Amino acid sequence: MYKRIIFHVDVNSAFLSWEAVYRKEVLGETLDLRTIPSAVGGDISKRHGIILAKSTPAKKYNIQTGEPILKALQKCPDLVLVPPNHDLYEQCSKSLKDLLFRYTPCIEPFSIDEAFLDMTGACNGYKSPNDLAEQIRERVKKELGFTVNIGISTNKLLAKMASDFRKPDMVHTLYPEEIPAKMWPLPLEELYFVGKASSKVLHGLGLETIGDIAKMDLNILKAHLGNKHGQMIYNNSQGIDESVVESTSAANKGYGNSTTLSQDVIDFETANLILLDLSETVSSRLRADGMKCTCITVEVTDCDFNHQTHQTTLLSPTNTTNVIHQTACKLLKEFWSGAPLRLLGVRTTKLTKGEFTQLNLFDLLKDERHEKLDKALDNIRNRFGTDAIKRASFMDSDKD
Secondary structure, eight states, X not given: OOSOXXXXXXXXXXXXXXXXXXXXXXXXXXXXXXXXXXXXXXXXXTTOSBOOXXXXXXXXXXXXXXXXXXXXXXXXXXXXXXXXXXXXXXXXXXXXXXXXXXXXXXXXXXXXXXXXXXXXXXTTTSSOHHHHHHHHHHHIXXXXXXXXXXXXXXXXXXXXHHHTSSOSSOEEEOOGGGIIIIITTSBGGGSTTOOHHHHHHHHHTTOOBHHHHHTSOHHHHHHHHOHXXXXXXXXXXXXXXXXXXXXXXXXXXXXXXXXXXXXXEOSHHHHHHHHHHHHHHHHHHHHHTTEEEXXXXXXXXXXXXXXXXXXXXXXXXXXXXHHHHHHHHHHHHHHOOXXXXXXXXXXXXXXXEGGGOOOOGGGHHHHHHHHHHHHHHHHHHHHHOTTSSOOHHHXXXXXX
């Protein structure tokens, strides 16, 4: 129905939730910080610093994230304060990202406790994106012990707006056709990129809601907010956002690609073809950047969402499709139990600059032939498109 499906996953009261889970599950404390007025703050012994996160009961005392600890204690003298543990938060954030990677390789961390996921294609096999989001939400709660809100839409802006709807532990949609009913009635302060200064200007123009901004003359907004910011605020009020989910964290460490399959794969022949497709993508990126790898990893997620990886180190660096593909197939044979697969991935690491690598003598001639073939294929695809030429194994297969 939609060309793109984007999720925004946001941990509810992240630092406070992670503290609560750690203290209950690891330290064995009986008191759950999430059930009482509590907060994570700065230097409690000196009673200064700011509130970093607060529990839902603490919100009843109008305690705000970012306000001084002393002010928070004046509002609620019985507020339970705990110091921040940033190493713990990094571990919890990584656990969440590891779980999300089982559903899609295209993840853009937005902060330590939230991320955008491009789920286009990953929803195949589910009744709706909502069903998949509900499954993720339940798994986070069951396996990691804390809760998240998930917003669903066709772009990052609307997905983030949706995740901020009623909390905690909820899934919300905000598709373009839902904007007038769900987004426009909201106070204009809730629109992304409307800060205190912008809010004051907009109220001065007699505007109160996001819908008021959307119906405002663009030239008037630009005159009061500046051309760039005025255009941005207007676009946001209309739900316009063309930015893509950018997963760039591994750019300097390796090259990889994975795919969530529309149907579970149960035979090695089909898996072999998928690995070939992935290997072609990865190897072409290596060659485009003049890089070679000596470590190849295959990752799989089965139908029960069990995630496994298996890797090997090569004698000689390579960026040829043939070597990467053959190695990936060998790895898969070594560790695949036969359980139906819903995700396959290939990663290459331990990189070296291609022009400075030393080949194993026995592989020299064979690698030269493959490198010439790959270079010819790259040139054709760069000129005429990725589908301009295909391998015979794909042409002969009835698999899509």
